[in-house]
Amino acid sequence: MDILLQQLINGLVQGSIYALVALGYTMVYGIMGLINFAHGEVVMIGTLVALTVSVKLAAAGLPIWLAGGIGILSAALVCMALGWGLERVAYRPLRHAPRLTPLITAIGMSIVLQNLAMMIWGRNYMKFPVLFPKVEFHLAGAHFTSIQIIIVATSAVMMTALLLLIYRTRLGMAMRATAQNPHVASLMGVNIDRVIAAAFVVGSALGAVAGVMVGAYYEIAHYQMGFILGLKAFTAAVLGGIGNIGGAMAGGILLGIIEAFGAGYIGDLTGGFLGSHYQDIFAFIVLIGVLMFRPSGLFGEKTGERA
Amino acid sequence: MSELLLEAREVAKHFGGVTALHSISLTIRRGEIYGLIGPNGAGKTTFFNCLTGLYIPDGGGFFFDGHPLVADAPHEAARRGIARTFQNIRLFGNMSARENVMVGRHVRTHAGVLGAIFRGPRTRAEEADIVKLADELLRYVGIAHRADDLAKNLSYGDQRRLEIARALATEPRLLCLDEPAAGMNATETEGLRHLIEDIRQDGTTVLLIEHDVKLVMGLCDRVAVLDYGEKICEDVPAVVQKDPAVIEAYLGGSVGA
Amino acid sequence: MKNWLNPRSALGIALITIALIALPFVVGAGGQAWVRILNFAILYVFLALGLNIVVGFAGLLDLGYIAFYAVGAYVYALLASPHFGLHWPIWAILPIGALLACVFGVLLGAPTLKLRGDYLAIVTLGFGEIIRIFMNNLNAPVNITNGAQGISSIDPVKLGSFSFAGKSELFGLTITGPQKYYYLLVLLAIVIIFVNLRLQHSRIGRAWQAIREDEIAAKAIGINTRNIKLLAFAMGASFGGIAGGIFSAMQGFVSPESFSLMESVMILAMVVLGGMGHIPGVILGALLLAILPEALRYAVVPVQQAIFGKVLIDPESLRMLVFGLALVLVMRWRPAGLWPSPERKRELAEVEE
Numbered sequence: 001m002d003i004l005l006q007q008l009i010n011g012l013v014q015g016s017i018y019a020l021v022a023l024g025y026t027m028v029y030g031i032m033g034l035i036n037f038a039h040g041e042v043v044m045i046g047t048l049v050a051l052t053v054s055v056k057l058a059a060a061g062l063p064i065w066l067a068g069g070i071g072i073l074s075a076a077l078v079c080m081a082l083g084w085g086l087e088r089v090a091y092r093p094l095r096h097a098p099r100l101t102p103l104i105t106a107i108g109m110s111i112v113l114q115n116l117a118m119m120i121w122g123r124n125y126m127k128f129p130v131l132f133p134k135v136e137f138h139l140a141g142a143h144f145t146s147i148q149i150i151i152v153a154t155s156a157v158m159m160t161a162l163l164l165l166i167y168r169t170r171l172g173m174a175m176r177a178t179a180q181n182p183h184v185a186s187l188m189g190v191n192i193d194r195v196i197a198a199a200f201v202v203g204s205a206l207g208a209v210a211g212v213m214v215g216a217y218y219e220i221a222h223y224q225m226g227f228i229l230g231l232k233a234f235t236a237a238v239l240g241g242i243g244n245i246g247g248a249m250a251g252g253i254l255l256g257i258i259e260a261f262g263a264g265y266i267g268d269l270t271g272g273f274l275g276s277h278y279q280d281i282f283a284f285i286v287l288i289g290v291l292m293f294r295p296s297g298l299f300g301e302k303t304g305e306r307a
Numbered sequence: 308m309s310e311l312l313l314e315a316r317e318v319a320k321h322f323g324g325v326t327a328l329h330s331i332s333l334t335i336r337r338g339e340i341y342g343l344i345g346p347n348g349a350g351k352t353t354f355f356n357c358l359t360g361l362y363i364p365d366g367g368g369f370f371f372d373g374h375p376l377v378a379d380a381p382h383e384a385a386r387r388g389i390a391r392t393f394q395n396i397r398l399f400g401n402m403s404a405r406e407n408v409m410v411g412r413h414v415r416t417h418a419g420v421l422g423a424i425f426r427g428p429r430t431r432a433e434e435a436d437i438v439k440l441a442d443e444l445l446r447y448v449g450i451a452h453r454a455d456d457l458a459k460n461l462s463y464g465d466q467r468r469l470e471i472a473r474a475l476a477t478e479p480r481l482l483c484l485d486e487p488a489a490g491m492n493a494t495e496t497e498g499l500r501h502l503i504e505d506i507r508q509d510g511t512t513v514l515l516i517e518h519d520v521k522l523v524m525g526l527c528d529r530v531a532v533l534d535y536g537e538k539i540c541e542d543v544p545a546v547v548q549k550d551p552a553v554i555e556a557y558l559g560g561s562v563g564a
Numbered sequence: 565m566k567n568w569l570n571p572r573s574a575l576g577i578a579l580i581t582i583a584l585i586a587l588p589f590v591v592g593a594g595g596q597a598w599v600r601i602l603n604f605a606i607l608y609v610f611l612a613l614g615l616n617i618v619v620g621f622a623g624l625l626d627l628g629y630i631a632f633y634a635v636g637a638y639v640y641a642l643l644a645s646p647h648f649g650l651h652w653p654i655w656a657i658l659p660i661g662a663l664l665a666c667v668f669g670v671l672l673g674a675p676t677l678k679l680r681g682d683y684l685a686i687v688t689l690g691f692g693e694i695i696r697i698f699m700n701n702l703n704a705p706v707n708i709t710n711g712a713q714g715i716s717s718i719d720p721v722k723l724g725s726f727s728f729a730g731k732s733e734l735f736g737l738t739i740t741g742p743q744k745y746y747y748l749l750v751l752l753a754i755v756i757i758f759v760n761l762r763l764q765h766s767r768i769g770r771a772w773q774a775i776r777e778d779e780i781a782a783k784a785i786g787i788n789t790r791n792i793k794l795l796a797f798a799m800g801a802s803f804g805g806i807a808g809g810i811f812s813a814m815q816g817f818v819s820p821e822s823f824s825l826m827e828s829v830m831i832l833a834m835v836v837l838g839g840m841g842h843i844p845g846v847i848l849g850a851l852l853l854a855i856l857p858e859a860l861r862y863a864v865v866p867v868q869q870a871i872f873g874k875v876l877i878d879p880e881s882l883r884m885l886v887f888g889l890a891l892v893l894v895m896r897w898r899p900a901g902l903w904p905s906p907e908r909k910r911e912l913a914e915v916e917e
Binding site for chain 3: 033034035090093094097099100101102103104105107108109110111112113114115116118119227231234238280281284285287288291292295
């Protein structure tokens with residue numbers, strides 16, 4: 001029982017990260033019906049760009065907070081450009097192709113991005129710089145750090161900002177309309193191309209922030225980190241109901257907590273047969289379970305007819 | 308019991324808050340051509356889908372040939388002897404006309420993986436039979452000359468006929484046609500009428516959804532009229548044409564020639 | 565099939581047969597490594613044809629196909645190596661491997677039957693990963709798979725006392741291990757291609773195609789789509805299992821590393837790039853994707869040395885990069901694949917208009 005609170009905290013932190021990445025998947029799927037396999041790689045590139053920029057600037061003498069700030073900004077810009085480029089170059093020509101074609105293209109782009117990252121940053125694990133002061137807190141037997149607080153707080157802020165975008169702006173309304181019925185939306189004067197591009201760009205920006213968080217939390221970065229993260233975040237999106245913005249947020253946090261509890265208790269649950277290195281399995285089990293028993297997710301999916 | 312082929316008892320279907328079918332009861336006799344008409348949205352295709360296993364009724368049920376019909380899967384309905392065509396024509400576009408009909412024989416044939424790989428005498432005989440029957444059915448519906456063409460390249464009228472041929476390949480006792488005359492001109496409709504009469508003549512009972520009232524009245528032995536999910540009339544065409552509720556349902560338009 | 569006896573095809577077949585028989589010696593002149601590459605290419609042909617049943621014939625997007633390969637490989641490894649001290653002969657193990665792979669095929673397929681395309685892909689991907697994770701970790705408390713270290717010293721294929729490993733003297737010729745395996749693989753390939761062709765043009769093959777074209781219509785005419793789909797999974801999986809067994813014997817060593825998601829993607833790429841559902845296309849796709857990267861690996865280093873004076877990009881990352889690009893480019897410009905069946909080419913050409 002004494003690890004319950006700790007696992008809850010860990011789960012909340014990890015879940016916040018999943019939520020941010022899940023939003024990227026859910027927005028694109030809601031509007032286009034496409035699983036953007038390359039999104040995980042975009043997040044990874046965000047982490048690596050932030051790392052490189054911060055380290056180089058700090059080495060040049062800038063104070064760490066400035067170097068870090070510029071690093072995060074650069075990551076966001078690069079990822080947004082990458083997201084936009086992906087849509088424009090790889091996916092847009094295939095908008096009316098049978099579903100299999102864009103899926104394979106997405107897989108291909110994911111491989112391309114991963115290998116480009118490997119060529120640029122190398123195969124080794126890299127240390128992510130400490131951008132924020134690390135202070136430890138204790139509460140009721142559990143401990144948490146300032147980094148964790150920052151992650152959860154930043155996530156909350158970004159998610160709120162996104163909700164405001166979706167529900168309080170014209171662009172957001174256009175996105176919702178396009179997600180429901182692209183054909184009619186375009187008849188009503190919505191520029192579908194721009195809306196779709198916006199979905200990719202916004203999703204990538206969130207992904208960049210998530211990437212920086214992952215780097216700050218685990219203090220390492222690696223060219224292969226995007227794949228598993230992406231898969232789990234997609235699971236979170238499905239869990240909450242694909243296409244459902246609120247669902248992606250809830251799904252992300254929930255998945256983080258499930259994983260934390262699973263990892264913490266799996267030893268006890270299986271009498272020592274399965275150890276904590278099976279932890280990745282939880283996401284897959286959740287995914288398979290949701291798709292089998294409640295495919296529309298916990299909060300209902302929100303996809304309309306495909307463009 | 309042998310006169311009644313199909314009996315629907317208080318079949319009901321809801322979709323969320325909308326009641327598509329309230330409580331539909333009707334009977335179809337063996338060897339009849341039975342028509343199901345009604346304004347758009349009346350529930351005709353929903354009834355079809357309940358009968359053929361695409362939907363599961365929320366209330367009531369069907370009796371086919373005296374036995375309850377629990378078609379919780381569409382292939383069950385076909386196995387029991389109920390075949391259907393679709394309002395929007397659902398052919399296997401990239402297969403030839405002949406192949407479409409050959410697939411129709413699936414439910415009455417048996418060859419499995421071992422048969423496919425080893426092609427023993429029984430499998431070979433079955434395959435030869437399948438091809439022979441397919442060609443016969445294509446001839447029967449009048450599109451034998453298009454046997455090798457891809458289904459998606461056939462003309463609209465030929466596609467409708469092909470769908471009927473495919474349904475007949477399953478050796479149904481009840482053939483359900485969902486608006487087979489939609490989009491046809493007078494000549495084509497006349498040809499369809501002859502085909503349906505031939506089908507009845509050769510021993511298959513026919514259930515027909517149609518909007519072409521002239522066709523229905525001239526062809527069907529009995530007609531049921533649905534409106535807003537209710538059956539408002541079920542009788543011979545002459546009586547149905549004059550029924551005030553029917554006329555009103557069609558907004559005062561004169562029903563029949 | 566009825567055209568086999570005419571003179572032109574007979575000549576063609578005779579030429580191909582001679583080429584096939586001579587090939588390992590021609591290729592072997594460049595070193596046994598090339599014969600091994602050839603052998604792996606043929607193994608990939610098996611895998612691609614197996615996946616083709618699931619993806620090409622039945623239209624089910626399986627991203628976890630490598631799991632069946634792994635099952636077949638580990639079954640052989642467990643029954644013919646020092647690990648458990650068992651040394652069963654191959655003709656006994658292969659059917660068991662195929663059968664077990666079949667069972668897994670049904671297990672993996674069953675939950676996915678109601679899922680639509682992309683979800684099916686993700687779930688099968690998940691299953692594939694789960695199996696790999698288990699193979700990586702089933703070394704405690706009971707050591708079944710020996711974890712990440714894998715199982716080694718696996719018995720080679722043996723017919724009586726004739727072993728396929730090492731050199732032998734036959735008909736006055738010295739023939740090496742890889743060359744012997746080549747002939748075994750070619751024979752198996754002929755059988756597998758034959759089985760695939762038979763399946764395609766059968767009642768079951770037509771049912772698969774019907775499901776791929778329009779599942780609702782298929783159900784309406786009486787096809788039990790659930791069972792037919794499971795059959796596709798089972799058949800496809802069994803081919804994977806057989807390929808896995810041979811792989812195990814040939815390589816002498818298995819570890820979870822050989823069964824990654826990238827392998828599943830690679831095999832899918834072979835099917836899609838080659839020409840989904842079209843057996844000749846799939847074979848072409850498999851051979852191309854298996855051999856070209858190896859050829860590239862040999863060329864990349866010297867070419868870069870010649871141009872840049874040093875190696876900028878190592879062959880491994882270049883290979884994967886080119887592979888990813890190939891996927892994107894082919895989907896953009898030739899979505900039906902390099903050698904599609906005539907119907908499919910038309911189908912996709914119309915979409916582009």
